Amino acid sequence: MGQNAIYTLLQPPILRTDTAIHSTSLKQPTSRDIPPVTLTTVPDVDPSAFKDYLSEVGRLFDAFQRTKLESEEVFRQDISVAKDDELARRRTSGLKRGQLAPTPLSTIPSVYFDENFRLENPRTFDVVSEHAEVVKSTTIGDRANGTAANGKPQPARKALTTNAILQEKLSWYMDTVEIHLIFSISQASASFFAALGSLRDLKAEAADSVSKIQKLREDLAHLDKEMVVRGFDIISMKRRRDNLRKLGEATKQLQCVLNGASHCEELVNSGHLETAIQHISYVEQLASGTLDPKIGGELHWLLPDPSIRLTDLRQLDVLGGLFRGISQLRLRIGKGYEARLLNILLCDLRQHVSSVPPRDTLARWMDTSSSTPASVMTVEKLREEITPVLQGLGQSQYLSAASATFREAVIREMKSLIRQHLPSSTDNDNESIASASTGASGRRSTQQERSSILSRNLRALSPKDAEEVFVKIYCGISEALRRLGVQVKLLLDITSGMKKTPRNILTPVQSPRSMGNPAIRSPSLSMGCDLQEEMTQPLDMSSLLVQAVDKVQSEMTKVLRVRTEQTARLELADFLRYFTLNRLFVNECEAASGHPGAALKGVVNSQIHDFIPLLHEIEKQRLVQKMDSEKWERIDFKPQHALILAHIIQSMTTDPLAWLGYTDASTASLEAGERKLQSNSTPAEPTSAATQDKKGPTQAVIEEEKFMLVDSTTFALRGIEQYTILLASVPGMGNDISTALLDYLKLYNSRTQQLILGAGAKITAGLTNINTKHLALASQSLSFFIALIPYVRGCVRRRPSITGSTMAEYDRVKRLFQDHQSSIHDKLIDIMSFRATVCIREMGKIKWDDEDEVQRNVSPHMETLTKEVLTLQRVLSKYLPAVDVRIIIGRVFVSYEEQWSKAFEDAAIRTEAGQARLLRDAELLKAKLGKIDGGEELGANMINIVKAKQVASRPRTSTSPPSGEDMPA
Template identity: 25%
Template sequence: MSASIASSVTGTRPPTPTTAVPDVVRPYRFQWDPSNRLPGPESVTSDGRGVDAIPQLGNLNLNFSSTNLSLGSVPEEWSSAKHGFNAISTVLNNPHKPQDPPKAHHPLPSVPPAELPRVRRKDFDPYLSSISDEWARFETAHRNTEAGPSTPQHLPPLDSVPSVFFSTDFSLTDAATFAAVTDNEDPTSLAHSLPLIEKLSHYADVVETHLTHEISERSSSFFAALHNLNHLHAESTQCLTQIANLRAMLEDVDDNVAKRGLQVVQRETRIHEIREVSVAVEKVSSVVELSARARSLPWHEALDVVDRLEKSWNPPVGEAEAEGNGLSVPLSALDAFSVLPDHLRTLTLEITSSLSTELSSALKTDLFSRIRGSASEDALKRTSEPLVAGLTRTKGIREAILSWREVALSEISTLVPENLKELPQPEFLDALRTTFDTILKALDALHVQGIVVGQVLQATQSNQETLQDDFTDLVGSATELAHSSLAKIVSARADKHIALPLPEFDAFFSATWSFVISCEVACKRMVVSLRAAAVAQGKTWLQAFHQSRLTQSAKLVEDELWNPKETAGIVQTTVDRIVESAVRDVKEDRPMKPAGKMLQIEERNYFTVHATSDVLLLLADYLMVIVNLDMLITDTMSRAIEFLKAFNSRTCQVVLGAGAMRSAGLKNITAKHLALASQSLSIMISLIPYVRETFRRHLSAKQAVMLVEFDKLKRDYQEHQNEIHAKLVAIMGDRLSAHIKTLKVVDWNSPKAGVNDYMELLMKETVTLNKVLSRYLAPAIVQDVMTQVFAAINHRLSGEYAKIELPSLEAKERLLADARYLRERMTGMQGMGGALQMLETVVQEK
């Protein structure tokens, strides 16, 4: 089938015209023989003609290669095995890049200009001689082809090939391109495929013909470039040969001259170094002996040895000889002394540990001497000065102070006896005060030691600020440790302290609080543990103290029989102290005043009862608490107000509520009971301002707002007292109602001498009330009460008199006699006025 296709193709179009090549043309060969060099064509670079000077070749066999040259005609240095294949086709075409199909109008790649050396004409003689035979054959062939045309006469036009084949993106995989090539016909059909194959073959022949023609036209330029490349190859080979010769010469000079001279210099240097090492070994032995002997020396001499060796370890450049070891190199450069730094550090640590122990021992001795009161700052300074100086040299002063810190805290912890918990209160208080004094002396000793050591450090020009802070921190830590131990002991005795009376608890609390303040001043900061324990125990004691007094007060009021009692001297003295406390704190004991019938407050006198007198003594205890325990001022004030409220409430219950009839066994509550209860309230009303002022003096400006509670308390007492007075008026009102009932049943028809019984009994009770009130109450209060009583009598009797129907004149006289009797008996009583004649007027008008 392929034969038929070929015959059909041959029969459909004429073959591509070609030019016959003469038989005399032979393969082109290069011959490189300088001795047979003949004159040849001038260099393309010598006459300026360029590649166009080479004659056009008509029929040229392009199948020649340098492989056809005879063996030895080209030097081995030009072999591509050594320098690579440097043909122009290889230079222009990257072998690692796939080649694009040739394009009819694609320009040849540009060749960068080579920097060729300037050569002479005679330099080409060897080359021309080597190609003379080939050149002769070339000229013969050229003469034979001059008669014929240089180019084919009838080249098929390139326009006959459709432009789609010259497209840069030509690809038969593209549907549009494939349709244009096949003319939109089915290429699988035999009727269409054969003409299509012939057409494509014709297009290929046209393109091939034009490519052959173009190559023929450019063959002269190619051979000129090849000539130049060969020449460059020869020049580069010669250059490489010269470079190889120079390298060989340099290696010979290096081996025979330079290296031998260098060996001589190195050996002379080695001899000099050996001599120096020999001398240094002797000096090193002395250094080793010195370092070994340092342990047996006193610490200050040992430190001198350490300093010398440390300076010799890595001295500044040029100063090794001046350091005293005689070595011209630092010790750090010698392997024999690689462990010397560790040895020196160990020796320094041993000296530091020894000095720290001695310093701690000296400070400990000074501490206990100061506690006993037999220490001297000069002695401490003399003892510590050499030790501190040594520790400064070893840079171990801080570690020494930290070591002393542990020793000092351990000794401080032993200053607090463990048996304090079980001692009776008197022995405990004495032992506690002794412990407080010992700890304060110890803290003062630590403070003085810090000052002395700081002075010594300042003399050595050391940085003593940080170390002074360490001593200050030591004082604070010792204070906290002592307070923590004491707080545990105080907390363990809380049950015993709560039950203490005020003087004994005051002695304990005052001593503890004074110690806390002194310690905080010494360490310049607040210490919480003992402070908190003391305050908490104070509050607990105050609560127990308050609860005890509330119980006592309630019991006293409930058991009170409300009879007047002589004022004991201690009661009067206590009241005077309460009054004086409003101006200043009263702590000292004052002479006892004599007993009296009435209690005197300033210029006013009051009757008192047993319960009130004892309650006044209990009230004074609260004031003693704030004078002695000023840390509990606000808690004490609130409890004092609660105590006074409880007394007021309890008094109201037993008097107005008739609670005394049950608790004290009274048959009834009389006017005397009410009057004495009113007197008790008056006493409290009079003392509340003094109590308020006492608390005000101890309160801060912000706490003073709490004093308003005293004003409320005073109003409560006054309201209670007014209720008692109203009770007196109510009692007389009840008696008046009973007498009015008697009045209503009087028989006015039967004659009777004197006044009626109701009037006689009413006046007797009224006079008795007036006498009782006048005896126990203030005149103003008596007048106020009696005025209300008289007003009630007049009002009630006037109404009853107006209702009575008198049967006769004798009955009117009897009623008028009752009115006159009332006026006569009330004349002179407080609260009486013109209203006494009102009843007589009512009777006369009947």
């Protein structure tokens, strides 16, 4: 048996000494083999607990010091009157006491001055107690005789309770420290109280300074009060002076107003109407105080002194009569102009149409034109030309026939406006369409042939040329209808006022739409009423405009039907401009005639139904092609992509201005050689992208959540914008567009599933395998669409034609994306579980107790496992949000917990060396994965499983506490 065997330790000392002679194969135990002792924790007392005590003792100490100082003063006086021998004796005795210096601190053992002095430490306690025993030992044998187990003599140890010398030493040490403490306090007290006296002096000086400052502040406040009162008096006098000046200037201004009114009356009396109306305007501006100083300096007849400041005098009661007089002057001037307005003329229909460019017409449709309409500017010239004609017609009683002829001419002119912009209906001649349309019925076959050629030429037009043709036709028809309405109103107005003198002729000139309003016209004489009744029936505005609009829409319906196939294949921007142009034209016709154009609307709606499915198929094909070539590499989210995303997010509450620009026809250019309407399709996008690429965002952001996207995702985002733009531009087709958009989202989801989970990208894009990066990027793309779908849903929900079932479909599509993303996460977990299964199979082949295996540090499969987990965590952290990474890694560790717990429990080990070898694998698992959330717990559980395993070679006397050598490292 060995020296440290339990049997040997239980033998008497002499026998164990003798046994040590024969058993020399084992080393004797050293101090390192002694297990560490757990030290008792001594609670630390907070210094604030002694705060009350110290404050109370401080007051007593201050009283003691004051008493001590007084006693010292008295003592000094006694010393001055003492005898010289007594002084000498005191000096001698003081000298002797000075020679008795206190015991130095070096006599105290250094252990008491150690910073880490803790009496509960067994070694410290042993030094302090001078190796004394706490309780006297009653053991007999060699220990009582002063010999150790190794046979060496050992000094006898005294009992601590009866060691009086040790107690005297401890008392001596405390007295020595106390003496030195009292000595140090006595030396420091003198300087402390000197400083306290200085502080008292400073306090007294500060109190004196405060009192002086307070007195100075009172003096300053009194001085300020006197200055403010005087200042107020000065300000009051200045204000009074200003009021007097204003009163004088207002008096001069009032005199100038009265003189100006008299001057204007003289001009009216003399017949200078133009000068009089202008001067009246100056007088009114002067009375209201708004006359421009620059103009006032030139009007010496009105304002002799331009330097005076003008005031608004309109509230003065004294000027009431003056203002009434000015109104009478205006009325007299209006009556003078009334005769002149009867002679003003306007242009005819063709001149007006040719004078207004299509751009101005489109701007008027979009309510962006701020210029005065040409019809208002030229209506007076037309009045001058037709007034004598109407008088002659009235005298000849030919007004009814002339009116009927005028109606037929208007219809022919509308047809001519359409056909003059259409392509030629002949192959080799320049014969006009208008003249060809008047051919005899015997040439009907030729007319059919020309119609065929016209249809062929219409289909051959490019989108740009066709758009120019439609814009020119629609703008020409719109201006013609507008001009026609002005002409009819003017005819009725002339006939109604032909036998009377109107009171106010300015109102019809300023507002042409109110010319035909009976409420603003003066009553006509009997002859005027008869002439108006004769003209009203043939020139009825509503019936004439309705007939003209019906004819125009009938002709345009034929033209649009010819290009139905070409229209359905237009690009989105071209189609939206085409749709907007037709919509605005229909609205213009409806506003002019009061009747909706059902035929034209029906053709356009039919073309929309054809366009949406075709556009959807093209977008789907483009998306499939893009996704098939996707390399699943992260790309920077460029500014143009961020702009598209911002538009879609904004569309949840309101349509972006950029989308509304697709339906803005005011920028259409119909002049020769102008570019196609492309400026509103992507407003300022190229410039913006060029300026933001250097510092633009690299990730997509939705509500502070960032996404790393691939190229196909941004392509799909552009496709979604196409549907939302179409939805905002054609809200009446909301259900059809929404259905196509849902199908587009489902296509992206299903195609992503085929390419990633189905490994289709290995064939389409030539990827060698589908790795963790590809899965993470696919998950990010799905997360992006999951976050985006609510905004798309909000954009769709705002359309009036959307039903509730359509809204529920968006929720289903969102759940499809979420399920797909969960499948990707499950795939990642399955991959890691499969790798763990492979490692566990390798682990099952290991013979843990073999000598070669025991010498190995860790298993290769364990290193591979930890490396793969760290790689997974690094890749996921790079591409996925931290929350998703924690969830996935957490599920991986849960799977590992189940797999590896069983694997470590099933590991067959028979020796402690094998157990140590298995423990190194578990410790590697904890060390490598400890930095990951949940990894340390996994490693700790594996370590506990290994430590809990029973080793066959362990002694059966395991009920005794194991020694230090038997404890696992």
